[in-house]
Amino acid sequence: MDFQTDVILESPVHPVTEGDQVTLRYKHQNPSLVSKVDFYKDGGLLQNLTSGEMIISAVSKSHEGLYSCGYSDGEESPESWLLVRVVPSFLQRRLLFGLLVASPYMLATILLAMIHLQRQAKSPAEDQPDYDDVGEDPETSPPPVAGPS
Numbered sequence: 001m002d003f004q005t006d007v008i009l010e011s012p013v014h015p016v017t018e019g020d021q022v023t024l025r026y027k028h029q030n031p032s033l034v035s036k037v038d039f040y041k042d043g044g045l046l047q048n049l050t051s052g053e054m055i056i057s058a059v060s061k062s063h064e065g066l067y068s069c070g071y072s073d074g075e076e077s078p079e080s081w082l083l084v085r086v087v088p089s090f091l092q093r094r095l096l097f098g099l100l101v102a103s104p105y106m107l108a109t110i111l112l113a114m115i116h117l118q119r120q121a122k123s124p125a126e127d128q129p130d131y132d133d134v135g136e137d138p139e140t141s142p143p144p145v146a147g148p149s
Contacts, residue, residue: 007069
């Protein structure tokens with residue numbers, strides 16, 4: 001690929017935020033030679049302008065891609081990647097914050113409910129005292145009978 005060209009597409013180097021205005025500019029060493037400029041996105045012709053400047057008033061994720069420019073019967077610039085960053089809306093940020101705050105409480109509630117249900121599911125025999133040895137219990141057994149001495 002040969003990058004020695006008289007044509008340059010001036011575009012944002014860093015990602016742009018969705019909704020921002022973006023300007024793509026055609027630059028040529030000898031601008032008087034060029035009357036109409038073609039702007040391309042992903043290899044397809046977008047616009048043919050006389051100003052040498054293409055403005056996207058409110059950029060969106062659909063504008064992301066490889067851009068280039070050139071004049072009708074001449075050179076074309078190297079491609080330049082336009083990256084669009086989507087920033088969550090206020091509602092999305094608030095919902096995310098709410099989930100992050102509420103999730104430990106929800107998890108603790110679920111764990112406590114599971115422990116409670118597990119204890120309730122035990123068989124009744126496990127919860128009742130063993131009455132097989134009632135006579136040997138010191139609290140319920142009669143006092144020993146003293147025999148003749």
